[in-house]
Amino acid sequence: MTSDMDAAADPSISTIATPDNAAVVIDQLNKSFGNVHALHNLSARIFYGCLTGLVGPDGAGKTTLLRILIGLLKPDSGHATLAGFDTVTDNDAIHVVSGYMPQRFGLYEDLSVMENMRLYAQLRDMDADHNTDLFAELLDFTRLAPFTKRLAGKLSGGMKQKLGLACALMARPKVLLLDEPGVGVDPVSRQDLWRMVQVLTDEGMAVVWSTAYLDEAERCESVLLLNQGKLLFDGPPQDLTAQLEGRSFRLENVGAQRRSILTEALNLDSVSDGVIQGAGVRVVLRVGVSTEQIQALADQAQVHLVPVPARFEDAFIDLLGGGPGGTSTLAERLPPIELGSDIAVSCHNLTKRFGDFTATDNVSFEVRKGEIFGLLGPNGAGKSTTFKMLCGLLKPTSGEAHVVGLDLRRAPGIAKAQLGYMAQKFSLYGLLSVQQNLEFSAGVYGLDKVTRRERIAEMINIFNLRNWLSAAPGSLPLGHKQRLALACALMHRPPVLFLDEPTSGVDPITRREFWTHINGLARKGVTIMVTTHFMDEAEYCDRVAVLYRSRLIALDTPDTLKKNAANTDCSDPTMEDAFIHLIETSALADEAEA
Amino acid sequence: MSYQHFRVILIRLYAQFVKELLCILRDPRNRVVVFVPPLLQLLIFSYAATLEVSNVDIAVYNQDTGREAQEVVWRLEAARFITQVHHVHSNTVLREQLAQGKVIAAIAIPSDFSRTVAIEGSGRAQVLVDGRRSNSGQIVVGYLSVIAKNIHFTADPTPLPETSVVVRHWFNPNLVYLWFMVPCLTGTLAFFSALMITALSIARERELGTFDQLLVSPASTLEIILSKSLPALVISTLLALLMISMAIWFFRIPFTGSFGLLLIGLILFILSAVGIGLVVSAISMTQQQAILGGFVIGVPTVLISGFATPVENMPAVLQWLAQAIPLTHFLVIIEGSFLKAMPPGDILASLWPLAVIAAVTLTMATVFVRGRLQ
Numbered sequence: 001m002t003s004d005m006d007a008a009a010d011p012s013i014s015t016i017a018t019p020d021n022a023a024v025v026i027d028q029l030n031k032s033f034g035n036v037h038a039l040h041n042l043s044a045r046i047f048y049g050c051l052t053g054l055v056g057p058d059g060a061g062k063t064t065l066l067r068i069l070i071g072l073l074k075p076d077s078g079h080a081t082l083a084g085f086d087t088v089t090d091n092d093a094i095h096v097v098s099g100y101m102p103q104r105f106g107l108y109e110d111l112s113v114m115e116n117m118r119l120y121a122q123l124r125d126m127d128a129d130h131n132t133d134l135f136a137e138l139l140d141f142t143r144l145a146p147f148t149k150r151l152a153g154k155l156s157g158g159m160k161q162k163l164g165l166a167c168a169l170m171a172r173p174k175v176l177l178l179d180e181p182g183v184g185v186d187p188v189s190r191q192d193l194w195r196m197v198q199v200l201t202d203e204g205m206a207v208v209w210s211t212a213y214l215d216e217a218e219r220c221e222s223v224l225l226l227n228q229g230k231l232l233f234d235g236p237p238q239d240l241t242a243q244l245e246g247r248s249f250r251l252e253n254v255g256a257q258r259r260s261i262l263t264e265a266l267n268l269d270s271v272s273d274g275v276i277q278g279a280g281v282r283v284v285l286r287v288g289v290s291t292e293q294i295q296a297l298a299d300q301a302q303v304h305l306v307p308v309p310a311r312f313e314d315a316f317i318d319l320l321g322g323g324p325g326g327t328s329t330l331a332e333r334l335p336p337i338e339l340g341s342d343i344a345v346s347c348h349n350l351t352k353r354f355g356d357f358t359a360t361d362n363v364s365f366e367v368r369k370g371e372i373f374g375l376l377g378p379n380g381a382g383k384s385t386t387f388k389m390l391c392g393l394l395k396p397t398s399g400e401a402h403v404v405g406l407d408l409r410r411a412p413g414i415a416k417a418q419l420g421y422m423a424q425k426f427s428l429y430g431l432l433s434v435q436q437n438l439e440f441s442a443g444v445y446g447l448d449k450v451t452r453r454e455r456i457a458e459m460i461n462i463f464n465l466r467n468w469l470s471a472a473p474g475s476l477p478l479g480h481k482q483r484l485a486l487a488c489a490l491m492h493r494p495p496v497l498f499l500d501e502p503t504s505g506v507d508p509i510t511r512r513e514f515w516t517h518i519n520g521l522a523r524k525g526v527t528i529m530v531t532t533h534f535m536d537e538a539e540y541c542d543r544v545a546v547l548y549r550s551r552l553i554a555l556d557t558p559d560t561l562k563k564n565a566a567n568t569d570c571s572d573p574t575m576e577d578a579f580i581h582l583i584e585t586s587a588l589a590d591e592a593e594a
Numbered sequence: 595m596s597y598q599h600f601r602v603i604l605i606r607l608y609a610q611f612v613k614e615l616l617c618i619l620r621d622p623r624n625r626v627v628v629f630v631p632p633l634l635q636l637l638i639f640s641y642a643a644t645l646e647v648s649n650v651d652i653a654v655y656n657q658d659t660g661r662e663a664q665e666v667v668w669r670l671e672a673a674r675f676i677t678q679v680h681h682v683h684s685n686t687v688l689r690e691q692l693a694q695g696k697v698i699a700a701i702a703i704p705s706d707f708s709r710t711v712a713i714e715g716s717g718r719a720q721v722l723v724d725g726r727r728s729n730s731g732q733i734v735v736g737y738l739s740v741i742a743k744n745i746h747f748t749a750d751p752t753p754l755p756e757t758s759v760v761v762r763h764w765f766n767p768n769l770v771y772l773w774f775m776v777p778c779l780t781g782t783l784a785f786f787s788a789l790m791i792t793a794l795s796i797a798r799e800r801e802l803g804t805f806d807q808l809l810v811s812p813a814s815t816l817e818i819i820l821s822k823s824l825p826a827l828v829i830s831t832l833l834a835l836l837m838i839s840m841a842i843w844f845f846r847i848p849f850t851g852s853f854g855l856l857l858i859g860l861i862l863f864i865l866s867a868v869g870i871g872l873v874v875s876a877i878s879m880t881q882q883q884a885i886l887g888g889f890v891i892g893v894p895t896v897l898i899s900g901f902a903t904p905v906e907n908m909p910a911v912l913q914w915l916a917q918a919i920p921l922t923h924f925l926v927i928i929e930g931s932f933l934k935a936m937p938p939g940d941i942l943a944s945l946w947p948l949a950v951i952a953a954v955t956l957t958m959a960t961v962f963v964r965g966r967l968q
Contacts, residue, residue: 391810413812421810427803429613431620436613443609444811446602488807498810 023048023175023206024069028078031064031229038064039075040229046208046222048174051201053220053237054210055312057507059478060226062210063103066177069208070100083174099173101164103180109153113144113163116152120167138166141196157379158189165196175206182211186378187535187580194219214313214508215536215576225316227507232319237312244284244310244318249294251281252304259519261301266326266516268293273314273323275512276519277539278559284314286322313536317508324513329462330490331520337369337495341405344369344496344527345390349399352385359385361550362399367543369495372518372528374541376579382550383531384500390529391421391498403496417445420494422485424501428473434484435469438491445492459487479510486517497521499530503537515540535575546582553586606813610821617798618791618825627790627885628829632783636776636837650734653680653691653700660708662717669741670701675734692722699723699734773848776841777932778901781863781924784834785895788864790888791826792871796963797884815964822875823868823956830864841932851931855941859927862948866920869955876962895919920951 024046031039038061046052054062067073069080071087071094079086085093107116117135118128128135139145142162147155152163161181168176178197182190197207201221209220217223218237225233225240233240254261262281265274270289275282283294291305298305317323345367352360360382367373377383388394390401392408392415401408406415428437438459442452460466463483468476473484482502489497499518503511519540522528530541538544539558546554546561554561558575565573565581573581618624652670656663671679680697682688692700702720711717721738723731799805808818838856841847870891878884896902898912899921905913916922923944930936930944 393806393809413814416810417812419810421807423803423806427807429617429804430802431617432613436616440609440613443612444606444808444813446605446812448601448605 021047021049024080024082024208026065026069026078026080029065029068029075029080030077031061031068031073031075037229039068042078042226042229042231044224044231044234046175046206046224048206049201049204050221051197051207051209051219053217053223054208054226055212055214055217055220055223056226057212059228060212060507061229062212062226063179064229065226066100066179066208066210069175070094070098070177096171097174099168099171099176101161101168101176101178101181103183105152105160105164107152107160107164107167110151112149112151113155114148116163117167117170120170124171126170134170138169141169141199142166143192156186156189158185158192161185161189161193162196165193169200173205175208176200177208177210179210180212181209182213182216186381186583187576188378188583191580213534214316215311215574217312223312225319227316227320232316237315240315240319241310241312244314246307247285247287248308248310248314249283249285249291250277250306250308251283251294251298251301252306253279254281254301254303255279257301259523261297261303262519263326263516265294265297266323268297270294273317273512274326275515275536275540277536278562279557282308284310284318284322313508317512320509323509324516326516328517328520330486330517331524333458333462334493334521334524334526337525339369339404339495339525342369343367343402343405344371345373345401345403345529347386347390347399347401350386350389350396350401351398352382352389352394353397358550360389360396360547363545363547363552364399365545365552365555367527367529369527370522370525371542372522372530372540374538374544375529375531375547376533376535376538376544377547378533381547383547386547387498387500387529387531391419392416417492418495420489420492420497422489422497422499422502424504428481428485428488430472430474432473433470434465434473434476437473437484437488438465441488441491447492455491459491463487478506479513482506482510482514486514490521495525496527496529499528501531501533503532503534511537535579538575546579548583548586551586554582603817606811607817607821610808610813610817611824614795614821614825615828617795618829621794621798623881624791624794627794628787629833632787632833632837635783636779636840648675649677650675650699650730651678651680651697652676652734653682653688653697655682655685655688655700655702657705658703658707660711662708662711663703666701666703666707666719666741669744673737673741675737689722692724695724695726697724698727698731699738701738772845773933774929776837776845776847777928778925780834780837780841781921781928782896782899782901783837784830784860784864785867785921785924786888786892787833788826788830788867789871789874789892790885791829792822792868793874793878793884793888794881795822795826796872796875797878797881800878801880815960819872819956819960819963822872823865826868826871827861827864830867831860834860834864847932849932850935852938852941853931855938855945856927856931859924859941859945859948862945862952863920863924863927866948866952866955869952869957869959872959873955873962876959876966895921898922900925917947918951920948920955923948923951 022045026042026044029039029042042065054065056062064073068075069082069087071091074088079088081087082094083097085097087094108119111119117138121128121131136145139148142165144159144162144166147159152160155163165178165181181193185193197209201207209216211217217225220237222235223233223237223240224231251261251265258276258279258281262274262276265271265281265283270285270293271283272286273284285291285294295305343366346365348364350360350363351358363386375383375387385394389396390403392412395409403415404418406418408415429440432440438456439452442455447455460469463486465480465484465487468480473481476484503514506514518528532538541558543555543557544561545552561578561582562573562575565578570577618628654667654670656667667679670676680691682691685702688700688702691697700722702722704719707717707719721735723735725731796805799808813821842849871888874887874891875884878887898908898916899919900916901921905916905922908916926944927936927941930941
């Protein structure tokens, strides 16, 4: 599909989609790094006055494309122009007409906000003293004016991004390229960023917003959807979701049996994809099938089947040929978990202080056996600290944490044998082969020789790792890496599984496969503790603890949290709306107290 | 502790031991930092880092035609440490040669040299030495005075009792520099390899994110430390033994002491280095910091240990400090074992401080690694 065709199909965007209005023209771009084909024959156009989303999972080629556009990388073949300048031959001109905000904070953490801005102005050959108006305007725009003296390193994630944006805007660029500006930013600041970008595009700037969050794609006027270096879709996101019209449904209020219903639904021929959404199950049907099968399932479970609008993620999965099946081979092989008590994890007045900074403030909750329990919060809210205390990586300043009734401080060895842990990064030994990693995990949990051999063989079978045994974990495809990490964490069959941001940066298909296993484990009675900043991932949880500014501000089912956020403006709030609502009410309560 | 419990601990330790060994041997950075320098340095230092002076040029301006003066020139020409004697015919050229660095020393023999020797029994010749190369210069002066003294003896048939000093070097009668250098290097390099292997071990896991995974496993801090110490101990000991056998069979340095006691000393010595390495590793967040930390600790340690300069010449404070450095004691043991046939009693006097230092550094390592869990 080309943008010209979109223009013909949709008159509302014809104003921006004229070829002479193109800010960026990408023509047959190819780029490889060793064996990795980062970009594959990519052709597209990006227009002035338009917010273009560069969307795709990690490793899709987003950063490579942005770096080529800004002239930091040379393509292997093909060429690109930015504001009419060739990215290779007119490299110097590119830097003048463009603003670029890299993925990692590109500013000097030891300089203050103002010093950073002055430095950027000077780097752009601007006289900092004669541009106080511009500075004031940028500070006002980014709402950073009260913080000009603060060191950039001490800013929150959201403020850092805003400062980065202010610096990128310094020379009034015609084209602004933002590499994953939403990462590490709390939802409130993210709203701010969207608002600012909206103002810029209204002024006629071309803005490219790269993101791995598919829900962010829906907020863009136009989208370039990348997967493994290939362009899957180019056009307004609505065009893509429109293709799924009438194929998305929700089984309402399924409640406790939603995980088994999801499995059954996914195993139906007519269902291409499905996820848990609070107490409901959301399914996407294949092209041209009737609702007969899914209606039968709804009737059997005595729940309502309602049509829902398609999401961008549905369309993405559909483009890739549908999600994985619903049965977890892993969970099938596992015996049900028996625990002495109903409470698997509990903490009581848990507090952690680092110097005079309180990272976790008086947090208490109990997690039932077989529950999927989510810890939700923006970066720096204390969810990592709380999580680390629960699995014994940090000692609490005061309060207690128990796993399966065992105190992690008094009986660390025995308590730790009861928990499995999967870290945010794939924390496998890169210098060991897949087989050696499996053997190490089995050994370090003290499994004897016979059990060790059995379990390793079992994991290799379940996760289909046979062809990769002598490979280094780093060389595995993302999906296999995740499988290996899960295999290592489950080798000793722990009754409680801790997952720290398990799917950040993972493509939606791998994420679904992962959650299929997690759902299966929960049905077998394994308790799952998970931290996430993916709002829609919080919907997979039975209950969610929301942490903000080191405190527990809410603890409830996702549905209740969403319901509480509903008001006249927003009748069907998303998890993100619920989250923003909670933070705002909590901030109001703080002010009332003060 | 029940047998079952003990067996589980052994399984855990074994799994970690294998993991650690594989990581050390497979990590290209580790291989380069740990294995290449010791063997390379052993060869380079042993041949290049020598305090002997040889292969120098000397200029002579002989204004005398007498027999004694000619005798001096002949002896200079025959001296093994001199490559070439430049004969010059003016004081200006003599000075030029020295100033341009072509020669390290210039000798001017006055025209009345032979006569004075004949009359007074001894003569005077001017020796100019290049002060820019002060160390080598001084040694050359020493060599030259030996030559002059010998001439004096031959020139004067009646031996003088007050000059009949004969120097005899014990343990290393020919003062072969290698004999001293190689055993010392063995100690130094073993120290560095143990330090670096352990300094990298925790830092690597932390940088790559596997340390948390290890900490949530049932393995206790003590087990983790043990599993990090053992592979380093094994590898460094083997490395040191390889260097010792090179010293014996390749450099042909006489080994006169007790091998058993040397081995005990070696193990205690490496354990103390392992403790220091673990502390560095516990403090470092990245491998880069660990390597830097290793050098920050390692280089001064070697300097104070008496490897290059005698501990007795240092200020009192540094002498005390030197006693706390494992290398100081190990150098005494290894030199004694090679050259002195040091009696067991004397070796024990250096063994127990090593044992104390090892106990202290390993305890510190435990405390620091535990502290990381706060």
